[in-house]
Amino acid sequence: MNPWRVILTIAAKDWRIEGRARDVLTATIFFAGLVVMILAFAFGPESTRLRQAAPGVLWVAIAFASILAASRAFASEAEDGALEALLLYPVPHELIYLGKLLSNIGLMLILALLVVPLTVLLYDVKVGEKLLLLLLTVFLGVIGFSIISTFQSSLTVNLRARESLLPVLIFPLVVPVVIGAVKATTLIVTNGSGGEIWGWLRLLIGFNVVYVTVCTLIFPFAVES
């Protein structure tokens, strides 16, 4: 068995479904775009003020959009008993989690690719040569959010109060991601030192490595009856 083939099969199936239904992307892009624009109007036209607010606004938009995406991550599996069928395939359940995670990361990265330029534009952010660091921060932050939100989504897939429970379950766990991502982005926007930026990025990398390992190992126990 080639584990990558299983992971990619699950992710490709989800992307194909999303490409047709557009459940996740339509809702998250609209929501994140609205947050970025409303807050831009609220902070007014002063460039310095806008630049100071940009990192917080960017991550508020991504964080809340990730909750929306999470509530839909297992939705296609909830219909017609697809989750039960998925769990009955002769593949380790760890690979099912990783496949769902990959699919969620892909969708969130598409969202981030739209939200980041919109924020840079509306908030007059000048990243210059630190553009790659900003993209790396967004990449690591999105992965961090996705690791937790995909896992929690699998736990709540069969609950009626799923959508109200998810934020309560997700946010306490992603506090390190929020802090690391906002701090790193603030330093990038305000031309902070590379050493300090890398310190926060290392926190994000560490979080992602630890939590992807923990969630992958726990997932089979969480979904087995």
Next chain:
Amino acid sequence: MTDSPALELTGLVHRYARSYVLRGANLQLARGEVLALYGSNGAGKTTLLKIMATALSPSRGTGKILGFPLNDQQRIRGKVLLVSHHLGLYQELSGLENLEFSAKMSLKNTPKASLQIALERVGMGSVTARVRAYSSGMRKRLALAKMLILEPELVLLDEPFAALDPEGKNLVEELLTLERQRGTTLIIASHEPERTAKISSLETTLQNGLLSEPNAPRLA
């Protein structure tokens, strides 16, 4: 493993909260047999099938499926197919795409031509729409097409004749008869003894959480 019985279940107990559904069910079934499983609504037929498919773990009791203990789930899952009320189909995918996904997840390299042949066998070769647009009968046919491509050793069917028109019922009967001839062990939970008896070699009834001794079908 191929000379071991298809099923050996001993003292299966299962409860949901305080309500007991199975109260010590025993069953032994040789390979290649077709067992009709009867019982009133809520008797526990679906629960029993789910335990056999390893979708549920029994509260108590032991058993082997195709020679593998019930807790050896991954090996059992590679050889068993459960066709339940909820068919596990993705609404936004076409029938062919659903079959392709099932084949890949079952670790089979089934060419697209074979998937198309399976669809044609269940009378859906020309249907290209997404599953969302299918009638319940078409969905059931698609779920049975999985049986043709995955070639499981044990197939567990929960009400295979439900929601089908007479033509669909005849098709299911024909497909299951062919599976029986191929040597597949079948367990069919049904409320239609007149149809099930034509295919089955044994029948048992689940009542008060216990299974009766399997006998030859009375209506055959």
